[in-house]
Amino acid sequence: MDTQLKKGAMDLCVLSILEKKDYYGYELVQKISKVLTISEGTLYPILKRLKNEQWLETYLKESKEGPARKYYGITRTGKIHLKKLKEDWKEFIKKVNEIIK
Template sequence: MNPQFKKGVLELVVLESVRKRDMYGYELVEEVSKVIDVNEGTIYPLLKRMTNERYFETYLRESTEGPPRKYYHLTAAGVLYRDSLEKDWNEFQERVCTFLREHAD
């Protein structure tokens, strides 16, 4: 997939994943990777920035497989931002699809 396409929808996919249920970082990498090929080096800085922007709250939860895990929870601001991104994405992809249909040979 084109890296610019990926960059454009990554935040939306991350927000949508956490909207469904709270997740810890590596779990989120696995979930997002079902749609977009990403790695931890891409997701963790994004999570940090979006937490600083107050789209996520974090908390620790004990793990049976090692140290406690940091979970991400979508805030009300995060829900509003996700909704805004989804609206923008739908408008954008519809315009592109319409353009491509109109210019098809």
């Protein structure tokens, strides 16, 4: 798969999930890696990039079991970016569907 395309798809998945609710890293990784069959480790570098782009923000929250966990949440600019990604994605799928039908 085209890496650029894959990257876009991963960004789309991460941002969409975080739009509904904040997650900590492990939880998010489990949620995505199970569906997309990627190794669990690939997600953290992506999260770091999305944070650098200021589409995500992180904060520490105490947990009942053990040390504080790092939570990820979407930012306002993240939501704007997600909207655009979703539109692009739908457009892309539509075109591909036209070709393969």
